[in-house]
Amino acid sequence: MPVVVGAIVVLLALAAFFVLAARRRGHPSDDIDSFRRQIDALSPEARRQTSERMKPSDGRSTDDDGANGT
Amino acid sequence: MMVPMARDLAIDLGTANTLVYMKGRGIVLNEPSVIALNRQTGEVLATGREAWQMIGRTPGYIVAVRPLRGGAITDFEITERMIRLLLQRVGVSRFTRPKVVICVPSAITEVERRAVTDAARRAGAADANLIEQPMAAAIGADLPIDEPVGNMVIDIGGGTSETAVISLGGIVALEAVRVGSFDIDAAIQNYVRREHGIAIGERTAEEIKVAIGSADPTPDENQAEVRGRDLMTGLPKTVILTPEEVRYAIEDVVSSIVASVIRCLSKAPPELSQDFLVRGMYLVGGGGLLRGLAERIERETEVPVKMSNVPLEAVVLGAGHVIEHYEALKGMFMGARR
Numbered sequence: 001m002p003v004v005v006g007a008i009v010v011l012l013a014l015a016a017f018f019v020l021a022a023r024r025r026g027h028p029s030d031d032i033d034s035f036r037r038q039i040d041a042l043s044p045e046a047r048r049q050t051s052e053r054m055k056p057s058d059g060r061s062t063d064d065d066g067a068n069g070t
Numbered sequence: 071m072m073v074p075m076a077r078d079l080a081i082d083l084g085t086a087n088t089l090v091y092m093k094g095r096g097i098v099l100n101e102p103s104v105i106a107l108n109r110q111t112g113e114v115l116a117t118g119r120e121a122w123q124m125i126g127r128t129p130g131y132i133v134a135v136r137p138l139r140g141g142a143i144t145d146f147e148i149t150e151r152m153i154r155l156l157l158q159r160v161g162v163s164r165f166t167r168p169k170v171v172i173c174v175p176s177a178i179t180e181v182e183r184r185a186v187t188d189a190a191r192r193a194g195a196a197d198a199n200l201i202e203q204p205m206a207a208a209i210g211a212d213l214p215i216d217e218p219v220g221n222m223v224i225d226i227g228g229g230t231s232e233t234a235v236i237s238l239g240g241i242v243a244l245e246a247v248r249v250g251s252f253d254i255d256a257a258i259q260n261y262v263r264r265e266h267g268i269a270i271g272e273r274t275a276e277e278i279k280v281a282i283g284s285a286d287p288t289p290d291e292n293q294a295e296v297r298g299r300d301l302m303t304g305l306p307k308t309v310i311l312t313p314e315e316v317r318y319a320i321e322d323v324v325s326s327i328v329a330s331v332i333r334c335l336s337k338a339p340p341e342l343s344q345d346f347l348v349r350g351m352y353l354v355g356g357g358g359l360l361r362g363l364a365e366r367i368e369r370e371t372e373v374p375v376k377m378s379n380v381p382l383e384a385v386v387l388g389a390g391h392v393i394e395h396y397e398a399l400k401g402m403f404m405g406a407r408r
């Protein structure tokens with residue numbers, strides 16, 4: 001029994017180590033992701049949503065109002 | 071009890087006009103950046119349109135000022151009070167803590183930037199960040215700044231003119247000068263005083279600019295009747311002003327604005343400058359509405375100039391887009407990467 005518990009502890013420690021290592025190495029790809037997200041948020045499709053919200057100028061947009069949290 | 075949550079805000083703190091965009095709503099406030107104070111007690115008597123109507127018409131104890139006039143913060147305390155009042159009016163308090171994105175002239179200093187964000191936080195903002203005005207203008211004018219192409223935007227405001235080249239969501243070249251449409255008003259005031267011997271106020275000068283001012287000869291030009299105070303007799307007097315005279319009066323200001331656009335063009339990397347020939351440059355800001363200005367810039371740079379269809383709102387709409395996509399776009403805040 002103690003052998004099994006020991007093995008589990010060692011495995012957990014190894015797993016934690018790999019997760020941390022992967023995180024550290026994963027940094028550049030995080031940067032790539034956030035750059036992609038930024039560029040996507042500036043795309044014409046993303047901007048169309050903002051400008052569509054502008055059209056009903058009295059502020060009574062039918063569908064997406066309120067969906068954005070109050 | 072539920073605490074009411076204010077919606078996040080985007081603010082265009084312009085030298086002439088202040089606009090506020092509320093997340094999920096659109097533009098909720100649009101008024102002159104003017105504040106009227108009691109000179110003796112320092113009390114705020116009015117803001118916005120009401121204060122604007124007082125310019126040049128106040129008794130001695132009231133002063134109506136534009137705190138951001140020259141694209142710089144001349145009085146931190148007044149600016150802070152203006153920001154507080156502005157946020158209060160759109161429903162911000164210590165209990166509703168929205169995120170706020172503010173556009174300021176790019177020429178303002180580090181200290182001035184901190185003053186603006188601190189004022190917004192003290193007024194109740196949970197977080198306050200700044201973005202460059204030309205960047206917001208480019209987003210609001212719908213330029214394809216997500217692509218690796220040269221996008222050029224010229225924003226001519228009251229106290230500042232900013233030209234920027236933007237590609238892939240970042241500023242490649244920027245030229246900001248503290249010269250703008252207010253200087254055109256001042257040039258008209260000076261000219262009328264010098265050549266016709268009458269004194270006019272800045273609001274009258276602005277009316278003349280909008281009515282008959284131009285940067286290049288245009289078809290169907292009209293004269294204007296101008297009423298002011300005769301400097302010799304002190305009595306009210308009317309004179310006639312021709313469009314040629316106004317063009318002559320404002321020439322120095324116009325040419326320094328055009329020169330700043332040319333300086334920005336010359337800072338752009340060659341790969342991007344060829345894009346301008348095809349895509350053109352986009353003109354935004356109230357000052358850009360001056361008759362013949364787009365034609366004049368086009369003639370001197372040989373690059374096509376296009377007028378944005380939302381010249382006065384482009385900046386706040388761009389900042390509004392950033393507030394709508396806050397998480398994805400927070401890397402664009404001033405100082406985020408540096």
Ligand SMILES: Nc1ncnc2c1ncn2[C@@H]1O[C@H](COP(=O)(O)OP(=O)(O)O)[C@@H](O)[C@H]1O
Pocket residue numbers: 083084085086087088226227228229230251252276279280354355356357358359360361381382
């Ligand atoms: N039709 C017009 N012709 C010339 N100038 C104009 C016109 N409309 C507005 N302006 C000028 O534009 C300036 C305001 O532009 P704006 O973009 O709101 O400035 P800012 O962004 O600095 O607050 C004012 O000086 C105003 O006189």
Ligand SMILES: [Mg+2]
Pocket residue numbers: 082084085225227355385
């Ligand atoms: Mg502006």
